[in-house]
Amino acid sequence: MAVVSTRSGRLGNRIAIAIVIVITLIFLSPIYWITTTAFKPLVQATSVPPSIVFEPQITPFVKLFTKRAQLTAPVAPEVYEAAPWWERLVLDGGERLARDGKGNVVFSAYPDRFINSLIIAITSTILAVSLGTVTAYGFSRFRVKGEADLLFFILSTRMLPPIVVAIPMFLMYRAVGLNDTHIGLIILYTAFNVSFAVWLMKGFMDEIPKEYEEAALVDGYTRMQAFFKIVLPEAATGIAATAVFCFITAWNEYAFALILTNRRAQTAPPFIPSQIGTGLQDWTVIAAGTVLFLIPVAIFTFLLRNHLLRGMSFGAIRK
Amino acid sequence: MARIRLENISKSFANHAAVKDLSLDVKDGEFFVLLGPTGAGKTTTLRIIAGLEKPSGGAVHINDANVNDWGPAERDVALVLQQYSLYPRLTVRDNLAFPLRSRVRNMAPADIEKRIEYAARTLRIQHLLDRKTDRLSGGEMQRVSIGRAIVREPQVFLMDEPLSALDAKLRESLRSELKDLQMRLGATFIFVTHDQVEAMTMGDRIGILNQGRLVQVGTPQEVYSNPRDTFVASFVGAPAINLLPGRLAGNAAVISAKDFELPLTGRPEGEGAYTFGIRPENVTVESGAPVEARIHDIENHGIEKIVTLRVGENFVRATVPARVNVALEDAVRFGWNPDKVMLFDATTGLNLRHKAA
Numbered sequence: 001m002a003v004v005s006t007r008s009g010r011l012g013n014r015i016a017i018a019i020v021i022v023i024t025l026i027f028l029s030p031i032y033w034i035t036t037t038a039f040k041p042l043v044q045a046t047s048v049p050p051s052i053v054f055e056p057q058i059t060p061f062v063k064l065f066t067k068r069a070q071l072t073a074p075v076a077p078e079v080y081e082a083a084p085w086w087e088r089l090v091l092d093g094g095e096r097l098a099r100d101g102k103g104n105v106v107f108s109a110y111p112d113r114f115i116n117s118l119i120i121a122i123t124s125t126i127l128a129v130s131l132g133t134v135t136a137y138g139f140s141r142f143r144v145k146g147e148a149d150l151l152f153f154i155l156s157t158r159m160l161p162p163i164v165v166a167i168p169m170f171l172m173y174r175a176v177g178l179n180d181t182h183i184g185l186i187i188l189y190t191a192f193n194v195s196f197a198v199w200l201m202k203g204f205m206d207e208i209p210k211e212y213e214e215a216a217l218v219d220g221y222t223r224m225q226a227f228f229k230i231v232l233p234e235a236a237t238g239i240a241a242t243a244v245f246c247f248i249t250a251w252n253e254y255a256f257a258l259i260l261t262n263r264r265a266q267t268a269p270p271f272i273p274s275q276i277g278t279g280l281q282d283w284t285v286i287a288a289g290t291v292l293f294l295i296p297v298a299i300f301t302f303l304l305r306n307h308l309l310r311g312m313s314f315g316a317i318r319k
Numbered sequence: 320m321a322r323i324r325l326e327n328i329s330k331s332f333a334n335h336a337a338v339k340d341l342s343l344d345v346k347d348g349e350f351f352v353l354l355g356p357t358g359a360g361k362t363t364t365l366r367i368i369a370g371l372e373k374p375s376g377g378a379v380h381i382n383d384a385n386v387n388d389w390g391p392a393e394r395d396v397a398l399v400l401q402q403y404s405l406y407p408r409l410t411v412r413d414n415l416a417f418p419l420r421s422r423v424r425n426m427a428p429a430d431i432e433k434r435i436e437y438a439a440r441t442l443r444i445q446h447l448l449d450r451k452t453d454r455l456s457g458g459e460m461q462r463v464s465i466g467r468a469i470v471r472e473p474q475v476f477l478m479d480e481p482l483s484a485l486d487a488k489l490r491e492s493l494r495s496e497l498k499d500l501q502m503r504l505g506a507t508f509i510f511v512t513h514d515q516v517e518a519m520t521m522g523d524r525i526g527i528l529n530q531g532r533l534v535q536v537g538t539p540q541e542v543y544s545n546p547r548d549t550f551v552a553s554f555v556g557a558p559a560i561n562l563l564p565g566r567l568a569g570n571a572a573v574i575s576a577k578d579f580e581l582p583l584t585g586r587p588e589g590e591g592a593y594t595f596g597i598r599p600e601n602v603t604v605e606s607g608a609p610v611e612a613r614i615h616d617i618e619n620h621g622i623e624k625i626v627t628l629r630v631g632e633n634f635v636r637a638t639v640p641a642r643v644n645v646a647l648e649d650a651v652r653f654g655w656n657p658d659k660v661m662l663f664d665a666t667t668g669l670n671l672r673h674k675a676a
Binding site for chain 1: 369370371390391392396397398400402403404406407408417418421422423424467471
């Protein structure tokens with residue numbers, strides 16, 4: 001009996017593992033697709049059936065970081081010979097690099113937009129998580145008048161798809177001069193995320209026994225000191241989980257970034273598709289921009305993975 | 320060291336009154352136990368003394384200073400809780416040092432070391448000092464949290480059921496350890512528990528709470544032999560007191576339902592309905608006794624047996640020596656020691672022969 005059940009258990013395990021592998025492959029396939037596309041020659045990027053085997057090249061990345069123009073006439077051989085290897089890649093594709101008056105290569109706006117994305121996502125994440133943590137602590141520990149109503153109100157800000165308010169937001173931002181500013185997007189993303197952060201953190205705060213702080217209060221610490229010394233370290237897991245979610249939301253936001261920014265404060269998401277080009281659609285450049293864009297979220301999530309895992313099982317273990 | 324005085328303390332949460340008009344005077348160096356069932360207001364009272372709750376009315380005095388407006392830190396009290404009393408993520412040493420590192424105290428690291436050393440030696444936890452708190456057993460945890468109170472050398476130790484989460488053996492040994500510690504430190508202890516054994520064994524005096532009211536304060540002996548009402552009588556003592564409804568007829572108690580009579584001493588209180596209280600050790604089971612009963616249940620406790628006697632609808636518990644040989648459904652005769660009978664008012668439950676302490 002025991003042997004049989006073990007065997008069937010093992011078989012069950014194997015089936016489960018197989019299913020997990022299949023699902024993982026399905027989920028990873030878009031990432032595989034976009035990554036390979038970023039390294040494909042232009043013609044193979046859109047070939048049907050898609051080419052699995054190809055000679056990887058980094059031409060799309062060179063294109064991503066430069067400004068280019070169509071060649072109207074073949075380049076002179078001596079110019080081709082004099083060009084560095086990465087410029088030849090572009091010339092091979094029938095384009096030439098744009099140069100300024102002094103002959104220097106003109107870079108594309110991608111690095112700027114990428115840095116904008118970083119500034120705006122990181123700042124708004126820090127703001128949303130800090131505000132959320134403090135607010136959640138207040139709701140969790142003190143008797144707040146109309147607590148249920150207030151919490152519902154905070155949540156209700158997420159019941160509407162944000163894009164519904166895009167036009168009024170645009171008009172408001174234009175009126176107060178926040179259009180195309182970093183601070184404008186930071187405020188907006190913080191506002192989106194703070195309600196989520198409050199609710200998520202409230203759950204984590206409620207899980208931290210208030211006895212710890214009370215012990216600290218009796219031991220001669222102020223409420224503030226107890227918060228920083230006792231509550232924050234205990235809430236680290238929740239803070240990490242909340243931060244990841246807030247960061248992903250802010251990092252990936254497209255619609256408002258498209259409407260409310262155009263140059264100075266534009267983030268990467270609206271910029272990447274704008275590189276699709278005129279004349280022919282260069283998907284490899286889009287793919288290259290997207291692949292680089294995925295890296296920060298991947299790193300951030302990877303760094304916080306232990307906290308995230310513990311965050312998911314929080315409560316389940318303790319009670 | 321300190322004297323704690325509570326003056327007409329009351330505390331309400333929303334529309335629920337947790338503590339009602341409670342006055343209490345705990346002497347310097349006293350081991351005072353607050354005893355009561357769950358929800359009696361013991362913990363609330365303790366938290367009011369600690370400064371973690373503000374009373375809705377009344378005043379808390381520590382050494383004759385009104386501390387109502389003082390925060391917990393200023394009151395210089397130490398608190399030991401049933402659980403969650405240690406800071407997680409910290410080692411035992413850091414837990415012990417935590418209260419001393421507070422800015423309020425501003426102690427030199429060398430002095431902190433000395434205090435930790437002393438507390439660890441007192442509680443025999445030196446070998447645990449560098450361990451993380453999640454690597455401790457329940458008993459070790461409570462030792463450490465008592466240690467965290469000791470290092471502070473506070474005016475008062477407040478303990479909220481510190482032994483309740485431990486297993487029976489450990490509870491017993493920590494009980495005597497705690498009492499011993501209190502005598503050595505000469506400190507004022509206020510100890511909250513729902514366990515009457517803890518109260519009886521450790522307390523210099525016991526305050527018994529019921530539904531937010533302080534019913535009686537007295538030494539263990541006083542509350543045991545001279546309870547103020549049926550609540551105290553039945554809460555204190557194991558096996559529990561027998562409470563039998565009945566009436567008076569001359570110098571005898573007539574127990575109702577299936578009437579049986581037992582003698583009484585003392586001044587008769589007049590006709591009417593009463594509850595008679597008699598502790599099991601004052602019930603005698605012997606051949607010449609006045610009432611016949613059947614053996615309903617037998618509990619063997621080693622040196623003695625607790626037998627439950629059935630008379631009509633009444634059950635009477637009696638302790639008999641272990642050598643007495645009885646079997647279930649045996650017919651026996653029992654009586655009581657008339658000097659030890661307590662007389663309670665049947666409606667109010669008050670002890671009519673209660674002598675004010």
